[in-house]
Amino acid sequence: SADEAEPAASGASGDTGSEAPAELTAVSVQLQWLTQAQFACYYAAADQGYYEDAGLDVTIIPGAVDIVPIDVLTSGGADFAVSWVPKVLGAIEQGAAVTDVAQIFERSGTMQVAFADSGITSAADLAGKSVGSWGYGNEWELIAGMQASGVTLEDLEGGSTVQQAFDMNAFIAGDIDAAQAMTYNEYAQVLETVNPETGELYTADDLVVIDWNDEGTAMLQDAIWADSERLASDEAYAETTTAFIKGTIEGCLYAKDEPEAAADIVTAAGSTLGTSHQLWMTNEVNKLIFPSTSGVGHINEDQWDATVAMALETVNPEGATIISADPPEAAYSNEYVDAALAELAEEGVDTMGADFAPIEVTLNEGGE
Amino acid sequence: MRGATTARTMLAPAVLGVVAIALWQLLVVAFDVAPFLVPSPSGIADAFARSLSHIVDAARVTGLNALIGLVMGALTGILVAILANALRVMSQMLAPLVAALAVIPIVALAPVFYAMFGAAAHTGRQIIAAIAVFVPMYLNTLNGLRQVEPVHRDLMRSYAATAEQANRLLLLPGAVPYVLNGLKIGSSLAVISALIAEYFGGPANGLGKAITSAAAGSNYTGAWAYVLGAVLLGALFYGVTAGIEAWALRRRGGS
Amino acid sequence: MSATRAAVTISGVDKVFRTRKGGEVHALSDVSLEVAAGEFVSLIGPSGCGKSTLMRLVADLDPVTSGTIEVFGKSVEQARKDQDYGIAFQQAGLLPWRTVRANIELPLEIHGVEARARRERSDELLALIGLEDFADHHPDQLSGGMKQRVAIARSMAERPRLLLMDEPFGALDEMTREHMQNELVALCQETGAAVIFVTHSIPEAVFLSDRVVVMSPRPGRITDVIDLSFSSRDEELREDAAFYEGVTAVRSALHGGADASSGPRGVENR
Amino acid sequence: MSATRAAVTISGVDKVFRTRKGGEVHALSDVSLEVAAGEFVSLIGPSGCGKSTLMRLVADLDPVTSGTIEVFGKSVEQARKDQDYGIAFQQAGLLPWRTVRANIELPLEIHGVEARARRERSDELLALIGLEDFADHHPDQLSGGMKQRVAIARSMAERPRLLLMDEPFGALDEMTREHMQNELVALCQETGAAVIFVTHSIPEAVFLSDRVVVMSPRPGRITDVIDLSFSSRDEELREDAAFYEGVTAVRSALHGGADASSGPRGVENR
Amino acid sequence: MRTARAQATLWSVVGVLGVAALWELYKAIAPDDGVTVGTVTVLPRTTDIAMPHIWDMVTRLFEPVTRAAGADVLWWAVLQAAAFSLGIAVLGWVLGVVSGMLLALLMQRWITAESAVLPWVVLSQTVPLIAIAPLVKRWGTAIHLGPFQWENWMSVAVIASYLAFFPVAVSALRGLKSPPQADTDLFHAYAAGWWTTLVRLRLPASVPYLMPALKLAAANAVVGTVVAEVSIGLGGGIGRMIIEFAATASGDPAKTWAPILGAVLIGLLSAGLVALLGRGLGRFRRGEVPA
Ligand SMILES: Nc1ncnc2c1ncn2[C@@H]1O[C@H](COP(=O)(O)OP(=O)(O)OP(=O)(O)O)[C@@H](O)[C@H]1O
Numbered sequence A: 001s002a003d004e005a006e007p008a009a010s011g012a013s014g015d016t017g018s019e020a021p022a023e024l025t026a027v028s029v030q031l032q033w034l035t036q037a038q039f040a041c042y043y044a045a046a047d048q049g050y051y052e053d054a055g056l057d058v059t060i061i062p063g064a065v066d067i068v069p070i071d072v073l074t075s076g077g078a079d080f081a082v083s084w085v086p087k088v089l090g091a092i093e094q095g096a097a098v099t100d101v102a103q104i105f106e107r108s109g110t111m112q113v114a115f116a117d118s119g120i121t122s123a124a125d126l127a128g129k130s131v132g133s134w135g136y137g138n139e140w141e142l143i144a145g146m147q148a149s150g151v152t153l154e155d156l157e158g159g160s161t162v163q164q165a166f167d168m169n170a171f172i173a174g175d176i177d178a179a180q181a182m183t184y185n186e187y188a189q190v191l192e193t194v195n196p197e198t199g200e201l202y203t204a205d206d207l208v209v210i211d212w213n214d215e216g217t218a219m220l221q222d223a224i225w226a227d228s229e230r231l232a233s234d235e236a237y238a239e240t241t242t243a244f245i246k247g248t249i250e251g252c253l254y255a256k257d258e259p260e261a262a263a264d265i266v267t268a269a270g271s272t273l274g275t276s277h278q279l280w281m282t283n284e285v286n287k288l289i290f291p292s293t294s295g296v297g298h299i300n301e302d303q304w305d306a307t308v309a310m311a312l313e314t315v316n317p318e319g320a321t322i323i324s325a326d327p328p329e330a331a332y333s334n335e336y337v338d339a340a341l342a343e344l345a346e347e348g349v350d351t352m353g354a355d356f357a358p359i360e361v362t363l364n365e366g367g368e
Numbered sequence B: 001m002r003g004a005t006t007a008r009t010m011l012a013p014a015v016l017g018v019v020a021i022a023l024w025q026l027l028v029v030a031f032d033v034a035p036f037l038v039p040s041p042s043g044i045a046d047a048f049a050r051s052l053s054h055i056v057d058a059a060r061v062t063g064l065n066a067l068i069g070l071v072m073g074a075l076t077g078i079l080v081a082i083l084a085n086a087l088r089v090m091s092q093m094l095a096p097l098v099a100a101l102a103v104i105p106i107v108a109l110a111p112v113f114y115a116m117f118g119a120a121a122h123t124g125r126q127i128i129a130a131i132a133v134f135v136p137m138y139l140n141t142l143n144g145l146r147q148v149e150p151v152h153r154d155l156m157r158s159y160a161a162t163a164e165q166a167n168r169l170l171l172l173p174g175a176v177p178y179v180l181n182g183l184k185i186g187s188s189l190a191v192i193s194a195l196i197a198e199y200f201g202g203p204a205n206g207l208g209k210a211i212t213s214a215a216a217g218s219n220y221t222g223a224w225a226y227v228l229g230a231v232l233l234g235a236l237f238y239g240v241t242a243g244i245e246a247w248a249l250r251r252r253g254g255s
Numbered sequence C, D: 001m002s003a004t005r006a007a008v009t010i011s012g013v014d015k016v017f018r019t020r021k022g023g024e025v026h027a028l029s030d031v032s033l034e035v036a037a038g039e040f041v042s043l044i045g046p047s048g049c050g051k052s053t054l055m056r057l058v059a060d061l062d063p064v065t066s067g068t069i070e071v072f073g074k075s076v077e078q079a080r081k082d083q084d085y086g087i088a089f090q091q092a093g094l095l096p097w098r099t100v101r102a103n104i105e106l107p108l109e110i111h112g113v114e115a116r117a118r119r120e121r122s123d124e125l126l127a128l129i130g131l132e133d134f135a136d137h138h139p140d141q142l143s144g145g146m147k148q149r150v151a152i153a154r155s156m157a158e159r160p161r162l163l164l165m166d167e168p169f170g171a172l173d174e175m176t177r178e179h180m181q182n183e184l185v186a187l188c189q190e191t192g193a194a195v196i197f198v199t200h201s202i203p204e205a206v207f208l209s210d211r212v213v214v215m216s217p218r219p220g221r222i223t224d225v226i227d228l229s230f231s232s233r234d235e236e237l238r239e240d241a242a243f244y245e246g247v248t249a250v251r252s253a254l255h256g257g258a259d260a261s262s263g264p265r266g267v268e269n270r
Numbered sequence E: 001m002r003t004a005r006a007q008a009t010l011w012s013v014v015g016v017l018g019v020a021a022l023w024e025l026y027k028a029i030a031p032d033d034g035v036t037v038g039t040v041t042v043l044p045r046t047t048d049i050a051m052p053h054i055w056d057m058v059t060r061l062f063e064p065v066t067r068a069a070g071a072d073v074l075w076w077a078v079l080q081a082a083a084f085s086l087g088i089a090v091l092g093w094v095l096g097v098v099s100g101m102l103l104a105l106l107m108q109r110w111i112t113a114e115s116a117v118l119p120w121v122v123l124s125q126t127v128p129l130i131a132i133a134p135l136v137k138r139w140g141t142a143i144h145l146g147p148f149q150w151e152n153w154m155s156v157a158v159i160a161s162y163l164a165f166f167p168v169a170v171s172a173l174r175g176l177k178s179p180p181q182a183d184t185d186l187f188h189a190y191a192a193g194w195w196t197t198l199v200r201l202r203l204p205a206s207v208p209y210l211m212p213a214l215k216l217a218a219a220n221a222v223v224g225t226v227v228a229e230v231s232i233g234l235g236g237g238i239g240r241m242i243i244e245f246a247a248t249a250s251g252d253p254a255k256t257w258a259p260i261l262g263a264v265l266i267g268l269l270s271a272g273l274v275a276l277l278g279r280g281l282g283r284f285r286r287g288e289v290p291a
């Protein structure tokens, strides 16, 4: 199952890798998307040897368009998967036995972007507009937000959302009035583009954003998922889970403190994103994690419940909701992340990131 | 004799299909495979029946794109082939371009066409389908136009027929079987291309989008219900064009 | 004044083909021949002696290399444009997507004859070849002989004063062939057309022709012209002593004209 | 004991084809014929009278509907497996990707003759048909007559005591055809093989055969068997009175056998 | 002959240049928003995002992929990715050709198999790749045979072969059935068995039918490889490059064209490879006239 994964010890600082790799437990994690700073925690942890320190030899498997991380996890293709909570809730209802063992992102990075002159300022304004989304389960927050403002899919121009490509061309060309964007990626893509009217790059002033965190329909995003059955039956796997979470949290902390270095680590791991874009992404991702309310990875019950509640109500184009019944108890567990946090606390590590201060990143044309 | 032949052409594939589906169902049931790993045929049938109206709606959107692409691609393919047949230079100029078009993966083109024609409209998808159809259409038609028997060419010359007359009376009718064959090949390409293009953008109400979003939620039973819809749509296109071909060839008398 | 009397006047014609590989094939050398109006002339000779080439030159399907050909006193190009001749090839060459009737009407259609007149003419011709019942059939529903009859009817559609026929009966079995020969004789008598007829069959040439032109290959030239003057051409003739004499005369002309080499002449020229 | 003497014994054979549309074609009806070892028998008759069918039955390419056929006293299947006959069809049927030599060697190769022996035999045969210089050419580089000679050589590769030939010269021009006939006569005399020869040409049948079997269609049956006993078969024979008598005899047999209908027989059966 | 060839090449260059000229000309004269009829854009937009200058695309090839230290020059990166994808496409092609041939043999051997299987073969091509790709990967991952490990690139090759086998199966069947009755009769008369007839007659006779199918299969294998790379996420090839570069589609539009060129390149290369193969089989294609 070791796809084209980057070996964990491939980093620049990894002299440590030469010693007794036999003692390390081999572990693989399936990401949700291609190698990029969204996953800086994992790449930094691998590069800085945190996983090794935790006794793990971690293989990071990048995602792809049709790869559903949860399926890879349940079919044994990986030991852990990184995925958004609402997407996984659907899979759980379809029979996937998986558990959210660490909620790395505490905040949602999804928003809807429009040009300042579009007249869109809130979710209610989306009615009659052409609204973009990537689908693949990334649309739930948008739909929930619209629903909360009384806007249904039928109210949109064309009666449905517009499938957004992997680029922001459609938005810039005006085909899409309000495009879905991650704070750490697509939003920056727009800011890296020359505004033909001014000859300069677009600025934040040219844009308005609808932030689902503010609208109250934010859902939980990047989480680490583990196989519930193995957790219950396999002692070693449970221990590995704690170790993996621990290393990951350390990686996140590294990225918080050393965003430039973390961005370079991701680029060195095979990302072809431009350097300024990569750094922007690292910085924005840090903002989704830090400061943490109850320690990086700890699943806040209120956020979980809110996500589940919205999943029960949000209606897809077919009229079905994401899920029709409450997920089982085992859908999330703080047992492992809390153990990891405790170990880190013992080592004197601050896992709250109270001191976190985002840096200023200047985007260049094309993300260069 | 005739009965036996019909039995073989109709019954054999049906029997094979039924056996394969039964085996599939049996395996899923026997090994208790979770639907998100391998959905069972009965589950797919069930989901198909349940979402029928949505599947039909989505198939209509994708089907219309495919149809428009098919018509556009077929017409331009035929026209360009006629030109290329008349002007040797033109066919030489087009040769590398058609060769390139034939091998460009549709994925590579989709984002480009969305940028060119707008991502909120279906135009980009239709053009992608049209390009996919154009290639076999152009090659087949050109081939057909060049299949003229020397005796027919001589005949036209002996009648002092004009180029236009020769085209209308000899070349085009002669190319009809080739054109129809190209159309048949193009028909399933049109559906597949229109569907894959949805993957990269545009209004989110077609079959391709429905398949991916169902699959993204691990709802594979639902995804395969839409796949079934796509297969039926493709089969419909193929069946209709193959029917047109058979009908036209029977009408004109074999060659 | 001979131009107005003669259907075809061929004088000192040479034809050289340039092959793709840069070689040259001297297909015809210094060929001269005059075909009178209403006369039936057969061309016979081993394969590759230039029979088809000669016919194609008369039809203006290929240009002469040197020499001149006149058809009814005009240039061959003019004659082609004026539709002074009808032509039939070894393969019937019917358009498979057209019915029998539409095939016969093809030349008329190309020359802008209006639908009513076309239909009248094709009715006449269908009757002539005895295929009235097959007017709406497609060529693939016909036997080889029937197809050939349609092609002949087509070549006569515009009542040409000159018919050019290149082995039109080559693909038929002996019985059908004899039947078609009888029909052709009748048709020619009716219409008074001159005919240039290419064939491989000695009995056929003898049965049909006023004159048999014997050719030899490399380069193609006329070696003999045999006059035949049968009083009538009917079934009896085929078993008549005069007929066998004609056959023998043509056979010896063919063999004599090539006595130098006794191998299978013409074979290597294919 | 006749079984050991006769090459082929056909007794009371019927052949009925079932067509796809459910109809029946009675291709042969009560056909009986014995071909002696070394004898040359031609089958002649209008198109569709069952000549090819009869030959295919002898070759075990189709099964009889009723009646029996024996080849050298064995069943046709056994004879086929024992390679007791050689066969040549109207089209040469050479494999285009094989050289002339490889085509001739094909049956030997299939029956596991080793390379040396194959080569010796093909050398012999190439000499026999006069194509030594063309051994390494491919069929598309040959003229029609040359191809046919190769096919005949191939049919003789295993020195069969029986040759089955279905219009082998149909595609040749008259001159080449006569040459091939002369060669075939020589070959048969040399090898002493019995031949069943299907043809449409009366002079050809008369020139080649010890006996000409005349058939009539619907259903195919033998209407006449004409014995010819020429002392020698050479070029003179073709201009001999006895030859013309033979031709006339076969012509009248063919016509007499079908006097009821005087139309173009066979045409509609194609 | 040679001049004709040179002329054809010349004109094909003119054709490519002509398109480039047309591109720039259109870009120069047409409005930014293209030409719309009603709400439908019928002629493309001409913004630099939709249609970058040809020159920009070319110069971009000679700049590094990113500004990161040690980044490759773009053309070199594209070339590497193209080589990687081509390798997989070749494997997919081989798999497809082999399975297509086997299927054709099965269908030729038993007519009932033909009627039973052929409709499904046709139908199989209407199943969208995006539905199959994840399945192949998932099932592949389930395979554990001793030291053998199913790798992602194998899934991509299998998916490529799924598109490649179709033209081969259909055309090979036609080719195997192509010998005229006279030829099959001849072999029957020689008391040759199925195998002998296959090797000495049917296979050689099917070569002319096979050549265009092999070419088509090559094109399909390339398309399948690229789509599968995107779909199941195999890094290193053109497919991955296309989605990776999409992130800069608006900021650095010329860059997004580089992998498209790479895709065309492997397409043409693979067609060329098949043509070479065709030369090797020239002996069996004597009947064909050069197109
Ligand atoms: N287009 C051509 N290019 C080159 N050579 C040609 C061409 N047409 C005919 N020839 C050559 O000219 C010679 C005469 O050919 P032609 O077809 O007139 O012979 P023919 O007498 O009609 O033979 P056949 O009886 O086989 O029809 C042959 O040697 C032939 O190869």
Ligand SMILES: Nc1ncnc2c1ncn2[C@@H]1O[C@H](COP(=O)(O)OP(=O)(O)OP(=O)(O)O)[C@@H](O)[C@H]1O
Pocket: C173, D017, D018, D019, D025, D026, D027, D045, D046, D047, D048, D049, D050, D051, D052, D053, D054, D220, D269, D270
């Ligand atoms: N496979 C077949 N299925 C049905 N009918 C057939 C088949 N083969 C031959 N026939 C019919 O049997 C009859 C005899 O055919 P056959 O080919 O033996 O005639 P032939 O004497 O060889 O004619 P020709 O001179 O045209 O070759 C014809 O009416 C033909 O249509």
Ligand SMILES: [Mg+2]
Pocket: C051, C052, C053, C166
């Ligand atoms: Mg000729």
Ligand SMILES: [Mg+2]
Pocket: D051, D052, D053
């Ligand atoms: Mg026959």
